[in-house]
Amino acid sequence: MRKNWKKITKKVMAVSLCMAMMAGCLTGCGDGKSGGSSSESGGNSSETQKDTSDTEKDTSSSGEKKGTINLWAFTDEVPGMVDKFLETHPDFEYDVETTIIATTDGAYQPALDQALASGGADAPDMYCAEAAFVLKYTQGDASSYAAPYADLGIDVDTAIKDAQIAQYSVDIGTNPNGDVVALGYQATGGCFIYRRSIAKDVFGTDDPAEISKLIGGGSGSWDKFFETAETLKGKGYGIISGDGDLWHAVENSSDKGWIVDGELYIDPKREEFMDLSKKLKDNGYTNDTQDWQDAWFADMKGEGEKEIFGFFGPAWLINYTIAPNCGGEAVGQGTYGDWAVCDPPIGFFWGGTWLLANNNSEKKEAVGEIIEWITLNYGEDGLQYMWANGTLNGEGGTKDAVASGAVMTISDGSLDFLGGQNMFDYFVPANDYANGKNLTQYDETINQYWRDAVRTYTSGEKSKEEAIEAFKQNIKDNIDIVVK
Amino acid sequence: MQKKKNKAVDTKMTAIAVSAQLKKGKRPRVSKFLIYILCIILALLSIMPFLIMVVNATRSTTEIQQHALSLIPSKYLIDNFKILTGKSFNPMVGFMNSMIISVCSTLCTVYFSTLTAYAIVVYEWKLRKPFFTFIMAVMMIPSQLVSIGFYQFVYKIHLTNNFLPLILPAIAAPTCVFFMRQFMIPSLHLDIINSARIDGSGEFYTFNRIVLPIMKPAIATQAIFSFVASWNNLFLPMILLTRQDKYTMPIMVSLLKGDIYKTEYGSVYLGLTLTVLPIFIVYFLLSKYIIAGVALGGVKE
Amino acid sequence: MKKRRNKKISYAKYGYIFSIPFVVTFALFTLYPIIYTIIIGFTDLKGLGAVSFNFLDDPFQNYKTILESQSFKTALGNTFRLWLWNFLPQILLALFLAAIFTSKRHKIKGQGFFKVVFYMPNIITAATVALLFGSLFGYPMGPINDLLVSLGILDKPYFFMQDKSVARGVVSFIQFWMWYGNTMIILISGILGINPDIYEAADIDGASGWQKFLYVTLPNLRTILVYTLVTSLIGGLQMFDIPQLLVAKSGPDNATLTTSCFIYNQAFSGSYMYNRASAASMIMFVIIAILSVIVFYLLRDRSEVAERKQMKKAKKEMKQKAKKVGV
Structure with a gap:
């Protein structure tokens, strides 16, 4: 395709200019009520402005x-x-x-x-x-x-x-x-961002170190997390808002990425996400929301079906997402000031x-x-x-x-929003846990297919095998990698 | 309502024969009432999203995120306007750019499509049939891939950040030509053209002075469609216009949406509301041709 | 009936002259991309920024891959289903409304208002429509869920967009809702384009509204109906933005994956498989073309065809007569 276009360019330019002028003329006499005048100025100004623009600033x-x-x-x-x-x-x-x-x-x-x-x-x-x-x-x-x-x-x-x-x-x-x-x-290393009031209500403490222990912070395993989810459920709370909150952590904790030697590879830890997600849904540990949807935001304000203990996320999630959606702008309003940060079970970034x-x-x-x-x-x-x-x-x-x-x-990361906690205490180590080696350039697409497949499994439409099969089929049809 | 009754009528009879036999005296009362009900329901369905859009333009991003649909206005209109104008781009410029592109491309589309249709309908030339078939074929090509090749082409001739590639292609609008042809066949009589010829009118003059007025309803219809399509067009302008002073209105609105951490929904809706306004104006201006039926002044003599 | 006489002076050249702008513009801005598209369908061109390409040993390899692909089959089925379920109600409603609004007997009050309003859904961008409907059916919180739960119809929120048939239904409904006004306007302008003399004649003969609709409007509207059907078919089989935007990535289990979404995914969702995408669009082109030809054939103007046949016959007879006389 890349032929010698330069030669043709000049001709094209000439012809297209002629056409533009022709268009201006004809439309002028044809039907010039609404925009005849602006059409003429439009055709020309776009030409002349090209190089003089953008200089003001x-x-x-x-x-x-x-x-x-x-x-x-x-x-x-x-x-x-x-x-x-x-x-x-x-x-x-x-x-x-x-x-x-x-x-x-x-x-x-x-x-x-x-x-x-x-x-x-x-x-x-x-x-x-x-x-x-x-x-x-x-x-x-x-x-x-x-x-x-x-x-x-x-x-x-x-x-x-x-x-x-x-x-x-x-x-x-x-x-x-x-x-x-x-x-x-x-x-963008992530932590667990939780509600202090719920922590006090259920566990009698809102100390980040204690909560870290309770959810298995840094342990690399989800067992403690689910035990705590059960405890929270007993008191009428959900531990997280939806399975999407868990996914970022799971995705980033896997040993290998989606593609190994040009072939689709489903890491056991990512495959395990199916079970984790099903467990969350079947036991009602969450409000079953999807990230970036109305209901997810409502949980930040504590207005979902049941109150939600926390979210997994990096510092920007606090500043740009949770804070504007907490229902207040000062301590005491909405959930403002009721939050704290502790270690996640598994390191991740987002x-x-x-x-x-x-x-x-x-x-x-x-x-x-x-x-x-x-x-x-x-x-x-x-x-x-x-x-x-x-x-x-x-x-x-x-x-x-x-x-x-x-x-x-040397900076001060303390926020009123976090009840005065210095968020850097937890986010600096969080960055070290994050793993930058299990990514591929197709992750965005593959993750979407994977989440869709997991959803058909958790909703009971498909068995685990069928869901994985459909996932593989989608990857095979849409991405240029080998699928076995 | 009336339909079933008339099913019995032998459909093969001609209109005149049938009508001569049957007398009037239907009762449109009941059916008219049902028609009103239907129209009102449909109208509500149509207005709803606009209402939500306008109401959301007065609500804060947080309010919208938590309950996207509401009919109760809030008090953030001015804040949203500040966010909209506080970004690095200027909505007025976007508005003007959109205007230039949409008006020019609409004029190109309707004028040249009518001209092309005229060539197909009125003149007997050897390539007429193949040409029409060809236009039909062009219409059927899936648009996604054409746009890839198109923008690579525009990059090659260095016409990015220029409105011409967004305006000139409108001259060749196969769908519009097709419509104009379909419209012209029943409504344009060759007699008129012939009498114009006898009066010594040139072909081009005949087209501009006699044919265009006859085509007014069709032109108004296609002008609306073309204007709306061009005004709402996002993908191509977004790729071809990268300088801020060339941005169109929809590009600016999409920039508000594209912020990774925080979508300013309030100002997005405000932007969308402002974006819809000109379309309304154009539509109301043109709709009189469609609604009033000034159509056939030229034919009826 | 009205044209194709008076061939004494040849005006044929104007046919060519008036077609020039279209042809030139088309050649400049559309032909190149299309040729490019067709060619790369037979090559190995893929990957970002790929410039060079080779023709495949088996030129139809991409076509085979697409036709064998499960996703494409699903997409094709979905596309037809979604189109049919929005087109049928759309054309019926539009025809009905157009007939009523142009009928002199029904004199609907405020019809100007209704006509304007019915077209309105078409002027908002698809992205906005998708956004609004998406939140309407939100789960676990959303107006529809709230309503149904508070009315006691559901005992707990239902994940509508995870349900294949609901997702498809919503897509079809949106398409129907966005386009019936448009179709109605086209039909209205078509009806207004019918020569009023015919109606006057029918009035004089005392035809009822329904009779006029059946025997005057519909036959004279045929060309416009063909237009509507063909453009809707073409547009519908290229349905893209609503299915793409309403439910993330083509819906639950590809329920709303259309062929255009499929083509888009081939080209842009990561691997830049332009070659396969172009093969898929060529396949769609062929399908659409075949269907359009069928529509044209079925709805062709039979009287015109008959007339032409008679003309030919007459000419033949003339010739034969001439021959006979000659002999």
Whole structure:
């Protein structure tokens, strides 16, 4: 397909311009009531504006710039950080032009892939990838575009050690040659986040250390967890909201990923999830909700069918999901202040954003400067310190766990929402339990099929064997891997 | 209601013969009442989602997450508006961009489709039949894969971040041509064209001055469909327009949704509500052609 | 009846001239993608950013894989089921409403309002519709569940979207609900396009409303009905966004997996199997084309065909006569 299009391009342009003018003329005399005038201006303005646009915002920083760095992201989180970088680094010699494409409706990846593949001046110099698809860009099909951090002028090995970046994050960001090509600014290692009032009611204590023991924190086994679930059930509580809460932990605890040597592999621990899920459902240990649905959010406020003890999740789940849904904004309102964090039975991580640089970029050093400031700078003037203490956009912002353990030790992670508990006490170790080695680039799709299969089993529609069979069939039909 | 009664009538008789035999005197009272009931139920079903949308535009994200459907407005309209305008993009720009794209592509679609249909219906040319068959065939191609090839093509000719690839393809709208043809066959009489020719009207002039007015109901119908489709189009603009100053309204709304940790549902609904408004206006403007039946001014002489 | 006379001056060239914009645009923006699609269906092109490809030794390998795939069979069955269950009620209701709204006898009050309102579901994006219906049927909390439990119809919330037939029913209903207004408008504009003289003649002859509908409206509406049927068939067999968005990943046990979802999954759900996706779309193309031809054949204008046959016959006879005379 990739023929010599450049030659044709000119002709095409000429013809299409003619057509545009023709369209303008004809529609003008044909039926020009509603929009004849705007159609003419539209056709032309889109041509002329092309190069003059996007300058308002970026020229604000002083002086002549050497060029422009293209940044691609799927939310305005990273662009906001880069703005802060430019603000605190007035001498930085480049403008940054941002492209944001939402991941909804699956548009970000095709657009990014295309932009990476076609290269040229519009190609991204720096781009972001989310946990759901980062593997594709670090180790999978698109890994060849990712530049090793070392090539960006970053002394990456030393910096990782000094900043105490969690190993799982480094593992995910390491390409098949062993070079680090992506790192995040967040730490998304997960803990168990539970309601203090329920803990007191059932166990007589809300001490995180005690609750950790009760649910088998760090034990690597779910036995204690289910014993406690039974206790909670006796008092009319559910232990978690739905089986989705358990899945992230189970998924991440398996020894191997979904694909081993190009073949579908169902890890025994993941297969066991079927039984765990069935056990939860049959015994009524949960409200049988699905994550990100109405009922799941209601459980954060304590308004589900029965009250729910806790959720598995990283720090961002507290800040961005549980807190806004707790039904209050100060201690005493809703479940605000009634929460605490303790160790999960099995280590895991959930979500996160990784930053990559384009191998073909001509501004690698400059990109490296930004990336280092965001992902590896552990000083008080680095991004992560501001992120951890919620000071990026002024005092009192949202605090989040960050990639650098060094930053978290000098930061204050105490939240009124957690009854004053310093969440970093549990999230720093949680990052070490998380495993970055059992992922594949197809996880998002495979997980969806797997969860669907598990649901047909727990609802009693299919036997375990039938459900697994249907799962294998789906993978075989939809993903290009060997299924036996 | 009336249907069963008439089933008995021998369907092979011609309308005139039958009507001559049967006298009037049906009673539309009961059936009319039932029709009203049906219409009201359907209307409620249609209005409900809009009501929910508007109400949700006044509710906070948290309220929506916990009870997505409610008919009781809340007090967060201004907050939602602030979130909508507080992002890095400007809804007014998106609105204008959407307007430009939708209006232009709608005009392209209806004008050129009518023209193409005219060519197929009125003129006798050798390739007429094959051309029509070809248009039909084009219509049947599943759209998913065409869009892949399409955007690769647009990337290659470097027309990303340009409205032309979203407007110009509207000229070739097979479905619309098909509709125009189907509409034109019963409603356009060659006599009119012939008399225009006798009066010395050029072919192009005849089309613009005589045929287009006759086609008004069809044009209005297809204009609505085309405008709605273009206005709501998300996938292609999202891939082709990557600069913020080119974003369309739906892209902006989807950006609000795409935030990984927190979807700002309140402002999403507000954005959706604002997005629907222009469609309403266009629809009301055009619907008079459909509703009033000004259709056949040209035919009736 | 009305056309195809007066061939003295040839206007044929205008046929070509007026078709140029369509053809040029089509060639530019559609032909390339389609050719590209057809070609890669016979190749090994897959994977992200893949550029080079080889033609397969067995050119129909992708086609075989698709036709053997269980998911594709399921998808094909679902697609027809979902289409049928939304099209039948849709066309009947739309026809009924169109007849009533255009009937001079029924003079429904506020019909302008109704016409406007019935089309409204079509103007919200599918994503929004899916979102609203998704929460309507939410489990374990959702308005429908709340209602049914509080009315005592259910004793505990029911997981509607995990139930295959409910999931399919909801998808069909949404499609029906979104499109009947659209179909109605098309039919109304078709009815308005019928020459009023015919109705006047029928009125003079004292035809009842139902008779006019049966003997004037329906026959004259045939071309528009064919349009509706064919576009709905084409649209319905490409049904994508509602099934894709309503229930995560094509519903419980692939209950609402349509062929378009299947094609999308082939191409985008991880492995970028463009070749298989394009083979699948070609298969769909063939199926849709065959069905459309059948529709055209069944609903063709028989009188026109007959007329044409007679013309041919007459011409032949003329010739034969001429020959005879010549002899």
